Amino acid sequence: MKQVTLREYDYLRVGQLGEKEVRGSRLAVAIPQSAFDYLEGLLEQEESKQYSDDHTLFLKRRGKRLFQVQSYVGVLQTPCGTQIEILPKISDATKEGNIQSRKILLRMLRYLKDANFKQGSDAHLHKAPMHLLELFMTYFLQEVNTLVKRGVRSDYVAKEENQAFLKGKLLINQQIRVNAVQQQRFFCAYDEYEPNRPENRLIHTALLKVSKLSQNANNQRLCRELMFVFADVPVSKNIRQDFSKCKSNRAMTHYQHPLEWCRLILNEESTVPSAGRTQTISILFPMEKIFEDYVAAMLRKRLGQEYSVSTQEQRKYLCIDPKKFQLKPDIVIRKGDECWVADTKWKMIDENEAKHGVSQSDMYQLYTYGKKYGDNCKGLFLLYPKNKSFVESIRFKFDGALWLECLPFDCEAKLKSDPVSIKSYLEGCDYI
Incomplete structure (x- = not known):
């Protein structure tokens, strides 16, 4: 091979x-x-x-x-x-x-x-x-x-055949045309129960x-x-x-x-x-899609029923008059009236690089989410796969009480372990 x-x-x-x-x-x-x-x-x-x-x-x-x-x-x-x-x-x-x-x-x-x-x-x-x-x-x-x-399921299959015995319904027109000489045969239509479905x-x-x-x-x-x-x-x-x-x-x-x-x-x-x-x-x-769905599933397991986790939420627009340019954050976590917005990025970043390897366009995107979700937004997250060069979280402060946390998500962690300690951020961060 x-x-x-x-x-x-x-x-x-x-x-x-x-x-x-x-x-x-x-x-x-x-x-x-x-x-x-x-x-x-x-x-x-x-x-x-x-x-x-x-x-x-x-x-x-x-x-x-x-x-x-x-x-x-x-x-x-x-x-x-x-x-x-x-x-x-x-x-x-x-x-x-x-x-x-x-x-x-x-x-x-x-x-x-x-x-x-x-x-x-x-x-x-x-x-x-x-x-x-x-x-x-x-x-x-x-x-x-x-x-x-x-x-294995079977089903009734409609068949039309010229048979030696009468079975089902006799088709008169076909019988006259086909069996004018062989009058001992019957041109029939019937249903047969078979696995050919x-x-x-x-x-x-x-x-x-x-x-x-x-x-x-x-x-x-x-x-x-x-x-x-x-x-x-x-x-x-x-x-x-x-x-x-x-x-x-x-x-x-x-x-x-x-x-x-x-x-x-x-x-x-x-x-x-x-x-x-x-x-x-x-x-x-x-x-990118595999990583997004996996992160969302692990967050649901980790956060429990007191939090709701939705993906690709479509509630906000960049322009409100007219409503255009719909925002679709990867993940929105809610608890009561409070929410946290997260985006997943399948990118191996290096915390030793300039700007820690975080894309400036990603920062603009999350800042927009924070502003459009307003006072109810208690935090922003960028989730990257954990690697040898990115093992600890990185925090950036925008303005007011708005922060952004870059978190390493451990894809190698077993399901019953904690692939990302995001719950501690939701429950203990100083901007909540």
């Missing part, structure tokens, strides 16, 4: 698979010419568009034969079979660091909104470390296996794709067993149409998670613009 692993903002170049060279503070990782040409085609396709869409390409051109990956994490497979794994820039670019980065990423993904990672387990990371694509396929197979144990067709199609991609023996074995269960179900001939026909009712609730995985595996939800290519796979997520 042709696999390469790199981190956010590393480079991709043409060369012998996996070769690495240092370029500044980043690594340039080599991939085959065929894989590079495929990525170049994606980039040219996106650059040639005259309009914007939901896709923000995870690559940027940094020279004639050099690409830089952006702040997206996950895995991409090219038609030639090369798998490109992109990990967050949390740990060092070593084998042990990559394992740690995968573990942290999977933990954070469980709290990503509209993504199905809540059922995942880290157990296999310790037994046999896998690349992300293999891990994602493991989660999918676990979900389908759970579905099979709860029961769109949900099962999609799962069978995804299992077939996983069987061709997986290199793990346990995954291959489980995939064969599950494909045997769906052997009487045909594969999907129109994936998008079958997704539109999927039913959502109480009898089908246990299909929800497997179908979400099917959307990812069959590229119906992808950040890569080649979403219709079923021979490839791309499961990529913006790291």
Whole structure:
């Protein structure tokens, strides 16, 4: 299997698979010419568009034969079979660091909104470390296996056939046209109860794709067993149409998670613009969104029920007459009439740099939030991932009683520990 692993903002170049060279503070990782040409085609396709869409390409051109990956994490497979794994820039670019980065990423993904990672387990990371694509396929197979144990649903399928016996309703026009000579046969219309329904067709199609991609023996074995269960179900001939026909009712609730995985595996939800290519796979997520959702989830766990935590709140406007330029702070924490506004920034800052590495535009943004939320706003926070160069909070005073606190958020902390001691700031800061 042709696999390469790199981190956010590393480079991709043409060369012998996996070769690495240092370029500044980043690594340039080599991939085959065929894989590079495929990525170049994606980039040219996106650059040639005259309009914007939901896709923000995870690559940027940094020279004639050099690409830089952006702040997206996950895995991409090219038609030639090369798998490109992109990990967050949390740990060092070593084998042990990559394992740690995968573990942290999977933990954070469980709290990503509209993504199905809540059922995942880290157990296999310790037994046999896998690349992300293999891990994602493991989660999918676990979900389908759970579905099979709860029961594969069947449905009534309308059929019209020329039979040797009368079954259902006799179609007179077809009977006269087809059986004028063979009068012993009957052209009938009837409903048959069988598992050939769109949900099962999609799962069978995804299992077939996983069987061709997986290199793990346990995954291959489980995939064969599950494909045997769906052997009487045909594969999907129109994936998008079958997704539109999927039913959502109480009898089908246990299909929800497997179908979400099917959307990812069959590229119906992808950040890569080649979403219709079923021979490839791309499961990529913006790291800024992962970090924001993870921080919000951890704050809800840490603060308890006395505080409410909302994300992307849309209550305030920069201009009030007319109401224009809506403000959308990442996180708003409320307790009664009081509130605290926080923004998450997926950026490795260095407290020893000028201005401590904090962006001036971020300061303007938080200052605006503080002013627009008025006297009810008791504090402002910028939450950055904790790293070796940023381990203690940094405080800035604006004017009056308005302060801003830059806090290091520990992504490596276990869920039952405190990833950020924000409650102590809410309950003990002198500006409350």
